[in-house]
Amino acid sequence: MAFSATEPLIAFYGDDNTGSTDSMEALAKNGVNTVLFLHPPGPGALERFPDARAVGVAGMTRAMAPDALAEELGRALRSLKALSPKLCHYKVCSTFDSSPTVGSIGRGIEVGMEVFGTRHVPLLVGAPILKRYTLFGNLFATVGIETFRIDQHPTMSRHPITPMNEGDLRRHLALQTNRKVGLMDILALDGTNDAIDTRWDAICDAGNDIVLLDVLDDVRLEQAGRLIWRAAQGQGSLFVAGSSGVEYAAVLHWRKLGLVPVEPPARNTIGSVAQTLVVSGSCSPVTRGQLDHVLDGLPESERYVGIDVQVVALLDPDRSAAVRDTITREALAQLDRGRSVVLLSARGPDDARIADAAKAWLSRHPDTTGLGAAIGRAQGDLMRAILGKFNAETRRCKRVIVAGGDTSGHCARALGVEALQMIAPTAPGSPLCRASSADAQFDGIEIVLKGGQVGTSDFFERVRTGMF
Secondary structure (H helix, E strand, O other), X not given: OOOOOOOOOEEEEEOOHHHHHHHHHHHHOOOOOEEEEOOOOOOOHHHHOOOOOEEEEEOOHHHOOHHHHHHHHHHHHHHHHOOOOOEEEEEOOOOOXXXXXXXXXXXXXXXXXXXXOOOOEEEEOOEHHHOEEEEOOEEEEEEOOXXXXXXXXXXXXXXXXXXXXXXXXXXXXXXXXXXXXXXXXXXXXXXXXXXXXXHHHHHHHOOOOEEEEOEOOHHHHHHHHHHHHHHHOOOOOEEEEEOOHHHHHHHHHHHHHOOOOOOOOOOOOXXXXXXXXXXXXXXXXXXXXHHHHHHHHOOHHHOOEEEEOOHHHHOOOOOHHHHHHHHHHHHHHHHHOOOOEEEEOOOOOOOHHHHHHHHHHHOOOOOOOOHHHHHHHHHHHHHHHHHHHHOOOOOOOOEEEEEOHHHHHHHHHHOOEEEEEEEEEEEOOEXXXXXXXXXXXXXXOEEEEEOOOOOOOOHHHHHHHOOO
């Protein structure tokens, strides 16, 4: 089975930047040449990337209200539909955190159904490589050596914007859409292909608009990929929703069909850089451990210098400019001394600065809907100011790291990034990428956009030294 070079196997829209690089990694490291745009590609956009077999758009709908989400996603999906991919994927976080008012996955699926006319949308959330599993419709995620149902997860159950208080994804989605959700459970995925196909068809024929597929391991994941690819045959483009498990499932099946290499290509050697700039907007305990390591756990001469981004002051129109200038000067002074620098808004989920920022925001706004985006924009502005001045002559800081979904999106856009391509994997879901930017100061910069839950405690230093 072959496709023309102008017909992508898959296109995807990620609801935040870190999730988008996750999908890109799942494809690129398995031999599917992938380009990730930060804005919907227009006519001719792929001429610069003639070998791309997968195309993504890194979006920001995870932090949007439903009407804004529908407008943004609809525009992006229509641009991807014009590329005639076999699959078009609305990529959401594998922790599925969302609500009826912020990042509504249900509304996103409705938009995809309207754009593509897909009658039965496959929904695949489990991703074993990320230690995310769905069993009998319930989502589980592993932290360390312990696996939690998502509503008991130590971080996601306490998410400051979209806390997960329901483990059954069908019940969770029912608050966001009136579309009927069916389940292809773990038992239905066992048996012969003919038997599994018969069960899938029966679930679709029962009037289910969305069909959630359980995932526990790669055997079921490949079976899910086969069902999705089967559903795509005879259609223009099939719309599918879920985590990067969709890409991992597709790759497993494409490998059997001979559409991708049986053996993944050899990974690139990253190499070391002298210093890095880290911008962290994540409240995750995983990121807290990574901050602790570089700020306190390294030998004193090798420690990164931590700088508080002072969120409350940055969000105050009367103080923001002065505070931004102060932080920029401090960061530049440390970079000039050869130190790596971390700009951080919080150090874990219990940091009092989280509540302080919410309180300050609510003193000027009716709710916290736009808080994450506002913090992300402030950090993006800081990153641009610091790197722009530091790299003006010699471009000495060539590798940077951003932690947190909202923060990643705004930082990448602040650098004028138009597209990303993977250089090498680091931790699952957070590859090192090379940026294509309209701004010559940032074109070619190496960047990692890291989700809050991703990576070992020494992740930042591993990225700096290239030790993966």
